[in-house]
Amino acid sequence: MRTTRRSFLRLVGAGAAAATVRLDAPPAFAQAGHPVKLGVLTIRAGIAAPVGAAGLRGTEWWLERVNRAGGILGRPVQLVVEEESNPKDTVERYRKLVLQDKVEAVLGGISTGVTLALGPVAEDLGTPWLSWDGTTQKGVEETMPNPRWAFKSVDNEVEAIVAGMLTARHFKGIKTVAGIGNDYSYGHDCWQAYQAVLKRYTPDVKFVLELFPKLGVTDFTSHLAAIQQSRADLLMCSFWSGDATIILKQAAAVDLFKTMKGAFTTAGGVHDSLKKNFTPEGLLLGYNTMYFDDPKGSALLKQFVREYKAKYAEYPPYECDHAYFCAESYKAAVEKAAAGSTKWPEKATVVRALEGIEVESLSGRRSWREDHVHMCNFYQGITTHKNPYDFVTIDPVEVVSTKVAMKPAGTKLFDWINSWKI
Amino acid sequence: MSGRLVLALALGATVLAPLVAPTYHVLLMLPFMAYAVALLGLNLLFGYTGLVSFGHALFLGVGAYTGAFLTSVFKVRSMEVILVAAAALGALVAAPVGALCVRYVKIYFGMLTLAFGMVFYTFVLKFYRLTGGDEGMPFLRPTLLGRSIEGLPKTDYLAGPYYYYSLAVLVLATLVMWRIVHSPFGLCLKTIRDNPTKAETLGIGVARYRWCAFVISAVYAAVGGALLGPPTGNVDPTLAYWTQSGNIVFMTLLGGFASFFGPVLGAFVFIYLQDWVMSVVPFWRLIFGAILAAIVIAAPGGLAGLWVRRPSVEASSS
Incomplete structure (x- = not known):
């Protein structure tokens, strides 16, 4: 039989495919x-x-x-x-x-x-x-x-609820809060949920500013100026993508967190871009449902x-x-x-x-x-530079279950929050 | 092969598709038919009047949101009412927008339509309580010709009754548009496209004719938008985003704006090619863009232009 170019290539392809098959695969796999x-x-x-x-x-x-x-x-x-x-x-x-x-x-x-x-x-x-x-x-x-x-x-707003609970625990004495989130339902819903929760723990807290820049914006100069001007005690931010990194860099340039606390509910989604040279210690940082450096991790x-x-x-x-x-x-x-x-x-x-x-x-x-x-569990904590990485991690690590931070099936969110016994 | 024979074969294949084609491919025909209706209208403006709109997603959005409002807020499920309401609202919105836009031509017209398109996009995105914002609004299953067909699974509904309903709307829209472009009105539009000064000299009200073409094209786009809603079951602002406007202009170029059926062919090729490329490579946008660019470069008159040109080449060689 004459070997054509096409049949040769087919033979080589079959050989290459066969070479990738594991010979030590378990019998069940083989059958x-x-x-x-x-x-x-x-x-x-x-x-x-x-x-x-x-x-x-x-x-x-x-x-x-x-x-x-x-x-x-x-x-x-x-x-x-x-x-x-x-x-x-x-x-x-x-x-x-x-x-x-x-x-x-x-x-x-x-x-x-x-x-x-x-x-x-x-x-x-x-x-x-x-x-x-x-x-x-x-x-x-x-x-x-x-x-x-x-x-x-x-539920989308769980990380904001957890952040509200932990803000009350870690930043006692907070009187005024400014908020910034992306201008779509997630940003607005997180802000509403965070306010409702914090209000339950700290009834006299005032929410002095809310900003909703478009998702994907990379210049926060005017937003940061407004936040500084608000003189809030704390900034709540629900950014979850590269904009969290960007606002932290730009905030560092104006020393925002030298006079203000910060709660970044979801910035742990881009955790290894939060370098120590612009991300201060002492912020509340949320990692959603998995913290890669969990000391109690499996x-x-x-x-x-x-x-x-x-x-x-x-x-x-x-x-x-x-x-x-x-x-x-x-x-x-x-x-x-x-x-x-x-x-x-x-x-x-x-x-x-x-x-x-x-x-x-x-x-x-x-x-x-x-x-x-x-x-599941949600992981949030206070940022620290005491780690072997070039980015921040958290210590202590707070673990909050959805059993306490997510509305039960069939309930309305704000009715549920307002029903808490604190 | 004569044009009529090709058309008859295409129509026959479309009628038979639900009986012989895999369900998924039948369902892909639904956005094709919706876009085809919108493109027939867009090409009245683009191919026949010489005005390129980069904001027609506005009217797709008007049609889709009309259906969503009627079904989910006002509990009106009749598809006939939805289509009529979409067409009426499309015309209502297009009347002032068109009056402002048709005073300009070329890039200025294009940019103005783009601006109005983005105003509408921002409106549906920002008025959260009214439109659902980025989460959109549900477009509940409409009744067809007064029949509810609620018991039928949604897939069977879409691949059966709704498919033939969309096809009927497309055929009707095609017949009406054929009549429009072959009427004295259509002839005036072509005159305006080729030489607006001469058209003015002949007594044709250029601005008025352009405005009429704009409103008609908006009505078609709104009807197309209303047809797009039920297959997805949800209407969201991305339907009104400028990339949608870009896509429909591209479909027109791909099929060929010089041909009556060119944009329809463009919609078909665009949808099925995108579907195929998306499944084959993760970085499909790069490949898809390159394929489309190659087609447009190789066939500046669009895919329909390749077919139309052949007889003249044969004639010249003989």
Whole structure:
């Protein structure tokens, strides 16, 4: 038989593919049938692209571990990744994953503006959807209280609630507060929730200024001038992306935090860019649901941080934990639904198994509440320079559970806050 | 192959698609048909009147938000009422905007339309309590021809009744636009495009005709916007953002603004090419942009221009 260029290339390609197969893979993997396909929706462009990248990296780390250990019920897992962008296009990508790629479940979703549209589509298509960071809240109120297929992230305003509680604990004597957040629902909702909580602990506190610059703004000169002029005792800031780093740099240039305290509810999302030379000690800093340097962190967290740093030359932010939890809880639910059998369970059985399930995630034990909302811990603390890094960390580390900082299912946020006995 | 035969085959394939094509591809036809309606209108302004609008997402947004308000606030579910209301509101908004814009041409017209588009975008983004801000508003499932079809799963509803409803609206919009561009009014618009001074000399009210074309194109865009709402089920400000305006201008260029059906072809190729490239590479914007740029460079008259040019080449060679 004559060897043509094309057949030669085909042979080389097949050889290369065969060379990548692990010979020490466990027997279950080797005998497995078709791979189980999981869809992943993640942001890949724009200001939230680093958040999306962290979620995908967390999922890929989980994937490697699971496949090395034989997959789920002996089936290797394969990811089909699509982009989260605007609601219209993301709904189309979601439909593609379910209808065209025939995935068993969809993981991901970060922006609530998008996931509000995804929720009803997930319910219609009858495939489990486990959201990393997106909710189906309109403002601070739930729009899908009894979903069947949609599993949603922790309420958006929880980190502001935790920050309100910790402001009262760590910054006693605060009389006036200024607030700055991005000009979209998250920024406004966090500010409202923070004020409501702080008011409960410190009834005579006054909120003297609120600023809502557009998401993506990089010049805060005029905002900082207004904040200085307000002479507030404390600045609350809910920035979560590179703008947190930028405002801290510009604040350092005008010595803002020499006369003012600061509570950065979510800046831990970009924690390793908060360098010591412009981020002072003594700020309240929130890391959302995972603190990479948690002294009480599990062996799993330490291994993840080590390998993440080795692979990407940076330390992991919280989105990795949301993503890991979603994937791991799906695996646990499939195994629970199979009840010892190797037969792949129906999707409806898997979603029933997901309800209330608890697994070990990177940040510790996490679970799904019965109404399909993440239950987890939030990590915040006071910034310190006493660490081996060139950026700030926190000490003490305050851990607050969603059992105390998230409104219970079926309640209205502000009614719930106002019902607290303090 | 004659144009009529191609058109008949395309229409036949579109009618048969829900019966033979995978559901996902059938659902992708919905934004195609919505954009196609909007592009027929845009091309009356662009291809036939010579005015390039960079703000037509405003009217897509007006149509989509009209549907969202009617279904979720006023509990009006009739798609016919939604389409009529969208068209009326589109015309109402376009009347003053057009009156100001058509006094200018070329880049000044383009920039003014862009400015009005961004004013509307900012309005829907900032008036949170009214429009839902960045979270948008739900566009609940509308009834079609008085039938609620509530029992049908949403996917079946979209791939069945709603698909044929959208197709009927597209066919109707095409017939009406065909009549418009082949009427004396359409001829006047082409005269204005080619030589506004001569048109003025001939007694054609240039500003008035341009304004009429602007309002008609806005009505088409608003109807297209209303059709875009139900498949997503939620309407948000990104529908009215300037990138949407850019996309629809690009679809027109891609298909060819010199041809009546060029923009429709452009919408089809844009949507399916984007879908394919998005699934193949993570950095799809780079690849997609390069492919589109290559198509436009290789075919300045758009994809329809390639097909239309062939007979004249054959004629000259013979």
